[in-house]
Amino acid sequence: DTEVTQTPKHLVMGMTNKKSLKCEQHMGHRAMYWYKQKAKKPPELMFVYSYEKLSINESVPSRFSPECPNSSLLNLHLHALQPEDSALYLCASSRQGGDTGELFFGEGSRLTVL
Amino acid sequence: RKEVEQDPGPFNVPEGATVAFNCTYSNSASQSFFWYRQDCRKEPKLLMSVYSSGNEDGRFTAQLNRASQYISLLIRDSKLSDSATYLCVVNTDKLIFGTGTRLQVFP
Numbered sequence: 001d002t003e004v005t006q007t008p009k010h011l012v013m014g015m016t017n018k019k020s021l022k023c024e025q026h027m028g029h030r031a032m033y034w035y036k037q038k039a040k041k042p043p044e045l046m047f048v049y050s051y052e053k054l055s056i057n058e059s060v061p062s063r064f065s066p067e068c069p070n071s072s073l074l075n076l077h078l079h080a081l082q083p084e085d086s087a088l089y090l091c092a093s094s095r096q097g098g099d100t101g102e103l104f105f106g107e108g109s110r111l112t113v114l
Numbered sequence: 115r116k117e118v119e120q121d122p123g124p125f126n127v128p129e130g131a132t133v134a135f136n137c138t139y140s141n142s143a144s145q146s147f148f149w150y151r152q153d154c155r156k157e158p159k160l161l162m163s164v165y166s167s168g169n170e171d172g173r174f175t176a177q178l179n180r181a182s183q184y185i186s187l188l189i190r191d192s193k194l195s196d197s198a199t200y201l202c203v204v205n206t207d208k209l210i211f212g213t214g215t216r217l218q219v220f221p
Contacts, residue, residue, distance in 0.1 A: 041213065042211035042213050042214055043158065043211050044211075045209065090158075102148075102160055102163070103158075103209070105157035105158050106157060107156065107157050108157055
């Protein structure tokens with residue numbers, strides 16, 4: 001079982017809805033990540049939080065808004081999404097701030113935008 | 115040229131076979147290298163790190179060739195449970211995932 005917990009596992013939303021994805025880890029990791037993965041494609045980095053500060057934003061559209069309330073929690077707020085935003089959204093954590101390569105992924109939140 | 119390239123496969127091999135995957139990377143300043151495994155509709159999981167001297171973990175052997183800028187993964191005595199997509203990951207100033215190589219082991 002993964003030690004990174006994501007909720008919800010599945011989400012269907014309309015283009016005018018506002019929703020949030022949540023991620024939690026209790027491994028004492030100091031970096032947390034959001035990745036987006038489309039079918040048969042590799043994960044694409046969206047955001048990195050290192051020691052609770054946003055350190056990387058991969059030019060993600062503003063309809064995706066990350067939030068890191070504390071070192072264990074990471075949220076992704078969604079607003080006015082497009083159907084092409086439908087994907088698996090993966091949260092990950094790593095021990096140190098910044099990328100070390102040893103990422104622990106959650107099971108993902110599968111998002112469908114109608 | 116993509117930053118990290120892999121043959122997408124699929125590689126279809128019988129149980130007990132030895133199979134090897136390669137991955138090439140374009141940035142010579144890349145610092146560290148990894149293989150991840152992703153099962154269908156599951157999250158990626160770290161399989162092993164790749165060290166300059168090469169490293170082995172049971173049936174799995176990873177090699178790094180900095181001069182030619184590629185890493186490899188060798189799986190010996192393939193099991194049905196090895197069927198998955200194998201993702202090459204390269205760390206420059208951020209982690210870059212390759213497109214993955216799909217392996218299907220058949221009885």
